[in-house]
Amino acid sequence: MKKVLYLECKTGAAGDMLMGALYSLLTEEQKTIFLKKINAISEEVHVIPQETCKQGIGGIHMKVEINGEEEGVEHTHEHHHDHGEMHEHTHEHSHCAEHTHEEVHVHTDEDGHGHDHAHEDAHVHTHEDGHGHDHAHEDAHTHDPHHEDGYMHAHRHGHHAHTSVASILEKIISLDLSDIVKKHAEGIYRAIAAAESTVHRTDMEQIHFHEVGSVDALIDVVGSSLAIEMLGVDEIQASPVCVGNGTVRCAHGVLPVPAPATAEIIKGMPVYCSSFDGELLTPTGAAILKYFVETFTRQMNMEIEEIGYGFGTKEFEQLSCVRAFLGYQK
Numbered sequence: 001m002k003k004v005l006y007l008e009c010k011t012g013a014a015g016d017m018l019m020g021a022l023y024s025l026l027t028e029e030q031k032t033i034f035l036k037k038i039n040a041i042s043e044e045v046h047v048i049p050q051e052t053c054k055q056g057i058g059g060i061h062m063k064v065e066i067n068g069e070e071e072g073v074e075h076t077h078e079h080h081h082d083h084g085e086m087h088e089h090t091h092e093h094s095h096c097a098e099h100t101h102e103e104v105h106v107h108t109d110e111d112g113h114g115h116d117h118a119h120e121d122a123h124v125h126t127h128e129d130g131h132g133h134d135h136a137h138e139d140a141h142t143h144d145p146h147h148e149d150g151y152m153h154a155h156r157h158g159h160h161a162h163t164s165v166a167s168i169l170e171k172i173i174s175l176d177l178s179d180i181v182k183k184h185a186e187g188i189y190r191a192i193a194a195a196e197s198t199v200h201r202t203d204m205e206q207i208h209f210h211e212v213g214s215v216d217a218l219i220d221v222v223g224s225s226l227a228i229e230m231l232g233v234d235e236i237q238a239s240p241v242c243v244g245n246g247t248v249r250c251a252h253g254v255l256p257v258p259a260p261a262t263a264e265i266i267k268g269m270p271v272y273c274s275s276f277d278g279e280l281l282t283p284t285g286a287a288i289l290k291y292f293v294e295t296f297t298r299q300m301n302m303e304i305e306e307i308g309y310g311f312g313t314k315e316f317e318q319l320s321c322v323r324a325f326l327g328y329q330k
Contacts, residue, residue: 012280015220024308059309
């Protein structure tokens with residue numbers, strides 16, 4: 001018999017949803033070890049598993065605090081760019097909702113000024129000459145653009161703190177975790193960066209993630225990789241993945257679902273649209289699934305031992321979660 005993990009993604013997936021579902025499957029002793037390791041990544045970051053109930057179903061939401069500020073509170077912020085423009089963004093969040101929101105800013109610095117906003121999983125910046133802005137927003141975490149977390153080496157573009165793909169990979173390598181966990185996390189991040197570089201028609205080396213967003217996404221990626229190693233499964237399976245439907249309205253525009261980076265990542269994966277509008281699958285969630293899942297099947301075939309529910313921070317008209325099944329298959 002082989003030990004199998006089956007991930008049910010009928011209402012999409014985001015990084016925090018996957019991490020929460022996987023964490024739920026760990027033994028109490030393993031959970032203690034997991035939290036000790038994940039919270040040792042940085043003094044500025046604190047991960048807290050929250051027991052959450054949605055539509056009568058209990059599960060886990062992985063609350064992430066950076067410098068004592070929870071990722072996912074309602075606020076309005078204004079930020080100024082070097083060229084004198086002021087942008088105001090209002091984000092509504094409930095840490096009892098669906099997905100994790102990681103606002104993606106893709107800045108292609110060329111001559112002139114332009115703005116395009118898309119929903120994605122981290123802040124990304126490409127640098128040339130001038131000012132252009134391609135802002136991408138994912139599901140429900142927000143980041144204060146004035147907030148400096150000091151988590152990774154970053155350079156400045158105006159008021160923002162950014163970090164390159166190379167810096168993130170260096171951070172992963174430096175973590176006090178097993179080589180296999182670091183290998184997994186590196187592979188997932190490379191997939192995200194490759195998708196962003198394709199979408200924005202630039203080299204991967206030119207991609208820069210907004211520092212706060214990259215911290216939050218890194219926790220989801222490393223946390224999911226660590227939990228999977230601790231579960232010690234022989235095979236990882238998943239259902240076809242629901243990406244959502246319709247469009248995503250952002251502060252400065254509307255983009256189709258799935259968002260461009262997500263669409264790149266899910267190439268070769270069985271996916272489908274929901275019957276209601278909304279963005280259900282994030283780039284981080286897509287990349288984690290793409291990296292780990294060996295078999296996509298609608299038919300789960302195992303003797304179930306444990307079931308875990310992982311919630312994010314966005315509400316939809318039906319229960320949205322990742323449901324993880326752990327068991328054995330003959």
